[in-house]
Amino acid sequence: xxxxxxxxxxxxxxxxIVFNIVTLSPLVPWQKWMLWSDQTPDERxxxxxxxxxxxxxxxxxxxxxxxxxxFVATSNDVTYGLGVFRKGxxxxxxxxxxxxxxNKITWKFDEPGLYDIRSTEYSGPRSPExxxxxxxxxxx
Amino acid sequence: MKKIGWMEKWTLRFAVVGLIFLAMSGFEGILxxxxxxxxxxxxxMETALNAIRPLDHEPTKAExxxxxxxxxxxxxxYGFVYMLVMGAFYFLVPYLLKKEIRHKKLVPVNFWLHxxxxxxxxxxxxFGIFNAMYTLYWPLPVYFDRVPLIPTIxxxxxxxxxxxxxxxxxxxxxxxxxxxSNPRSYSFGQFLRAAFGISRLMKWLGKEDENAPDLDYNGLxxxxxxxxxxxxxxxxxxxxxxxxxxxxxxxxxxALFGSPLDPSAVDALVYKNWFWWxxxxxxxxxxxxxxxxxxxxxxxxxxxxxxxxxxxxxxxIMVDLLVSMGVWSHHLLGDQVQPLFMRILxxxxxxxxxxxxxxxxxxxxxxxxxxxxxxxxxxxLRFILGSIFGFAMGGVAGLIQANVGLNMVFHNTQWVVALRxxxxxxxxxxxxxxGVVYALLPMLTELELRSKRLVDVHFWGWIVGSVVMAxxxxxxxxxxxxxxxxxxxxxxxxPYTVIAMGSGILMAVGFLAFLVNVVTTLGWTNALSLVxxxxxxxxxxxxxxx
Numbered sequence: 001x002x003x004x005x006x007x008x009x010x011x012x013x014x015x016x017i018v019f020n021i022v023t024l025s026p027l028v029p030w031q032k033w034m035l036w037s038d039q040t041p042d043e044r045x046x047x048x049x050x051x052x053x054x055x056x057x058x059x060x061x062x063x064x065x066x067x068x069x070x071f072v073a074t075s076n077d078v079t080y081g082l083g084v085f086r087k088g089x090x091x092x093x094x095x096x097x098x099x100x101x102x103n104k105i106t107w108k109f110d111e112p113g114l115y116d117i118r119s120t121e122y123s124g125p126r127s128p129e130x131x132x133x134x135x136x137x138x139x140x
Numbered sequence: 141m142k143k144i145g146w147m148e149k150w151t152l153r154f155a156v157v158g159l160i161f162l163a164m165s166g167f168e169g170i171l172x173x174x175x176x177x178x179x180x181x182x183x184x185m186e187t188a189l190n191a192i193r194p195l196d197h198e199p200t201k202a203e204x205x206x207x208x209x210x211x212x213x214x215x216x217x218y219g220f221v222y223m224l225v226m227g228a229f230y231f232l233v234p235y236l237l238k239k240e241i242r243h244k245k246l247v248p249v250n251f252w253l254h255x256x257x258x259x260x261x262x263x264x265x266x267f268g269i270f271n272a273m274y275t276l277y278w279p280l281p282v283y284f285d286r287v288p289l290i291p292t293i294x295x296x297x298x299x300x301x302x303x304x305x306x307x308x309x310x311x312x313x314x315x316x317x318x319x320x321s322n323p324r325s326y327s328f329g330q331f332l333r334a335a336f337g338i339s340r341l342m343k344w345l346g347k348e349d350e351n352a353p354d355l356d357y358n359g360l361x362x363x364x365x366x367x368x369x370x371x372x373x374x375x376x377x378x379x380x381x382x383x384x385x386x387x388x389x390x391x392x393x394x395a396l397f398g399s400p401l402d403p404s405a406v407d408a409l410v411y412k413n414w415f416w417w418x419x420x421x422x423x424x425x426x427x428x429x430x431x432x433x434x435x436x437x438x439x440x441x442x443x444x445x446x447x448x449x450x451x452x453x454x455x456x457i458m459v460d461l462l463v464s465m466g467v468w469s470h471h472l473l474g475d476q477v478q479p480l481f482m483r484i485l486x487x488x489x490x491x492x493x494x495x496x497x498x499x500x501x502x503x504x505x506x507x508x509x510x511x512x513x514x515x516x517x518x519x520x521l522r523f524i525l526g527s528i529f530g531f532a533m534g535g536v537a538g539l540i541q542a543n544v545g546l547n548m549v550f551h552n553t554q555w556v557v558a559l560r561x562x563x564x565x566x567x568x569x570x571x572x573x574x575g576v577v578y579a580l581l582p583m584l585t586e587l588e589l590r591s592k593r594l595v596d597v598h599f600w601g602w603i604v605g606s607v608v609m610a611x612x613x614x615x616x617x618x619x620x621x622x623x624x625x626x627x628x629x630x631x632x633x634x635p636y637t638v639i640a641m642g643s644g645i646l647m648a649v650g651f652l653a654f655l656v657n658v659v660t661t662l663g664w665t666n667a668l669s670l671v672x673x674x675x676x677x678x679x680x681x682x683x684x685x686x
Contacts, residue, residue: 004507005449005500012499016492019539024484028545035544078280079408081474081552083622089632091549091620094474098408099279101477120474120552122273122624124286125202 030093033068033106041070041106047117049097050076052126054117054135061136063109070106075099081120084136087113094120109138144666147231148584150247152670154227155577157255159655161219162570164262166648168212173641175205179629193267195288203269205626210295211265213274216565217422218302219258224573225430226250226309229367231580232437233316236361242315246308253305260298264291273624275419276384278411279403282391293392296385303378303385310371310378317360317368335369337458362447365454366433369461373425380418384411409477416468423564424494425464429457431531431572432501435524438579439505442521443512449504456500463493470542474551483544491542498535502528519595523575526603530567533607534560537614550617554633557623558640559614566606566647574602574654587661594657601650609643612636 001009026032033039043063048055063069073082075097082103083094092115095105109115114137119130144152174181179201186204193199199207234241241247264270268291272281281287318331333339387406394401432453440447447453469486472478478487505528509515537559541550550556578595582588589595616636617623627633659667 001449001452005452005503008503009496009500012496016495020489020492023543023545024488030548031545078283078286079277079412085620089620091553093548094551096472096475096477096551098412098475098477100404100408103476105476118622120622121277122206123280124283125200125206125271126286127624128202128626128628 029110030107033108039068042067044070044072047071047073047082047097048076049073049080049082049119052123052130054080054082054119054130054132056117056132056135063136063138065109065112065138065140068106068108070104071095073097073103073105074101078123079121080123080130083118083120085116085118087116096121109136112138112140114138144585144669146244147234147241147247149670150251151227151231151580151584154223154230154251156670157251158220158223158227158573161215161223161258163651165212165216165220166644166651168208168215168266170641170644170648172205172208172212173637173644175201176627177629177634177637177641189267193269195269199269202626203271206271206273206624207265207269209265209624210271210273211262214261214265214299214302215258218254218261221427221565221569221573222302222306223254224576226254228434228573228576228580229313231584233313233364233367236364236437237317239316239319241312242319243312246312250305250309250312253301253308257298257301257303257305260301261295262298264295264298268294270295276388276415278406278408278415281388282395282401282403284392284395284400289392289395293389293396296389296392300382300385300389303382306374306378310375313367313371317364331368332372335372335458335461337455337462340455340458361437362450362453362457363433363437366429366436366457369457370426370429370433372461373421373429373464377418377421377426380414380421384415384418409475412472412475413468413478416471420468420471421464423561424467424491425461427564427569428464428494428498428531429460431527431569432457432460432498434572434576435501435505435528438520438524438575439508442518442524442579443509443515445508445512447504448507448511449500452500453504456497456504459493460497463490463497466490467494467542470547473542473544473547487547488542488544492539495535495539498531502532518578519589519592519599520575520579522595522599523571523578526599527568527570527572527575529603530563530569530571530606533610534563534568537563552623553617554613554621554623554636555617557613558610558617562613563606563610567603567610570606571602574598577658581658581661585662585666589657590661591657594653597653598650598657601646601648601653605643605645605647605650609640609647612639612643 022028024031024035026036045057045061045063071082073095076099078099080097081094082097082105084092084107086092092109093105093107095103097103114134117132117135119127123130171182186201190198230241230247269288270291272287272292281292284292314328314331318328391401391403436447436453466486467490469478469482470488470491473483473487505524509521509525515521537555540546541556541560578589613621613636616633619633621627621633621636
């Protein structure tokens with residue numbers, strides 16, 4: 001390996017270290033509770049997927065800003081996705097809902113408002129129907 | 141023009157059919173974007189096609205969209221990319237090793253099996269509305285109330301033909317490289333040891349086995365090393381997909397005979413790990429190694445300068461092979477049930493191994509061109525530079541999404557499929573393959589390209605079209621637009637889709653310029669001789685002369 005190659009390899013190693021340290025650190029907001037905290041969730045919300053339907057708790061989903069919420073999603077047939085979206089369409093977070101497993105994700109909402117839920121994984125031709133408008137209400 | 145030889149003719153046939161598959165795949169892409177941007181625009185075509193579709197019901201727009209989407213990557217990857225790779229390697233491997241292909245009879249067998257397999261898959265999706273996507277996430281492909289039964293079986297048979305054919309092709313490659321017609325021959329075991337760097341590792345540990353041939357030391361061209369090592373991934377990919385196909389086929393046949401099996405007997409997460417481990421070998425294994433090999437071959441040929449870092453690049457390819465075995469979890473970063481250490485280690489950190497291997501490959505390639513200045517910017521070299529740009533752009537997008545933190549908002553969005561996958565395939569692999577065609581055409585035919593202006597149209601149409609398309613759809617993904625989602629119309633992503641359609645049309649213009657240039661360079665008679673038996677053309681010529 002000549003000097004130029006060693007220098008270039010050094011640049012690549014530096015990018016690798018910096019990028020991975022930053023993105024695994026609490027600088028990415030959700031890494032604070034996903035990787036760097038063992039905090040018990042304040043609330044637990046069960047979401048069930050079956051036959052192209054997203055079944056939320058009958059009483060609705062209302063959470064407070066700053067509260068740690070655990071979503072527990074199960075599927076009784078195929079793989080789906082639990083995706084939470086802002087009203088403008090941008091994604092807040094998502095996870096895959098694998099059948100035969102309890103799929104858990106914790107989240108902390110920082111902005112009050114209404115959020116939609118959409119299945120983010122293709123589950124058959126009727127997948128686009130899997131949309132629940134105003135599924136989550138976040139209150140201050 | 142010299143008379144085109146037997147192998148050269150087959151190489152050109154693979155190329156011609158591969159390019160037809162590219163056109164089909166591109167046409168499907170434009171149809172899908174049209175359906176997203178203006179859902180009723182295709183009504184007339186759909187009505188006409190539905191009249192000949194062998195279905196027991198009128199398919200919904202969503203069924204048509206997803207059937208097409210399932211066929212699209214099979215035609216694009218296994219039709220276009222694999223056909224061109226097979227054709228090019230069937231010419232280049234014997235050419236560089238100065239010996240004949242070991243099993244010549246397998247060449248036409250490979251050609252016809254591949255065309256048949258891809259077409260069966262395409263028909264199952266486009267006409268049969270098989271819609272489980274190429275990812276075939278368990279248990280969707282065996283839920284026959286969502287995915288039609290008979291087209292599932294035919295799709296799997298088509299895919300199995302393609303995979304068996306890839307194994308036959310790889311066998312022919314390995315057997316040509318390893319055949320004992322020259323002093324540098326290897327047993328298969330020796331080849332594998334060398335490919336994985338075992339003998340080098342033993343030497344490093346102070347236990348050198350002097351009888352162990354090592355591809356790094358035995359002077360084989362670096363392109364052959366890349367083909368050999370990349371083909372290991374190709375074989376694994378084909379075997380894994382074959383196993384998944386057999387599983388789906390068993391469920392399909394059982395359902396066909398009225399004894400459906402329980403899908404929950406197979407764990408969806410274990411299946412997903414197995415499937416992605418194998419499927420990822422195409423994207424992160426052989427595609428990268430084959431591409432690196434082609435750059436290492438063509439850049440010194442086109443610039444007339446020895447490759448910079450020759451001693452390092454074979455090790456880079458070996459590391460890439462090892463890395464490709466451990467990166468599959470970046471497809472499971474959205475699966476919270478995948479163990480966290482697997483997501484961080486395999487999904488994120490090992491995936492960065494490709495940053496190093498591709499980073500060093502790009503460095504060696506660009507430094508070679510830089511040190512060879514002044515270089516003649518031939519069509520092939522321009523397209524190779526374009527493909528390097530494509531891999532750099534797609535690679536950065538890939539590393540951003542292959543991240544435990546950032547994947548939370550990128551997984552399954554258009555970012556993944558556009559900015560990463562399509563940049564890799566269209567700008568990276570596509571331009572590399574066009575570069576190979578531009579480089580091989582004079583070697584195979586001793587003809588110079590007819591029009592430099594058409595090369596310009598091809599180059600700019602393709603690179604601007606593919607980059608803009610990937611960029612705008614990537615931005616749509618960053619705004620939350622999902623892949624595989626037939627949004628109701630209108631939706632906030634329509635402007636992005638319309639720009640992407642325009643970019644696709646620009647690529648099509650570039651592609652047409654390329655076809656016109658190649659056909660007029662070859663001449664109609666030579667072009668026809670690739671698809672029509674020569675005796676027909678000779679008879680016609682005699683008739684005209686008479």
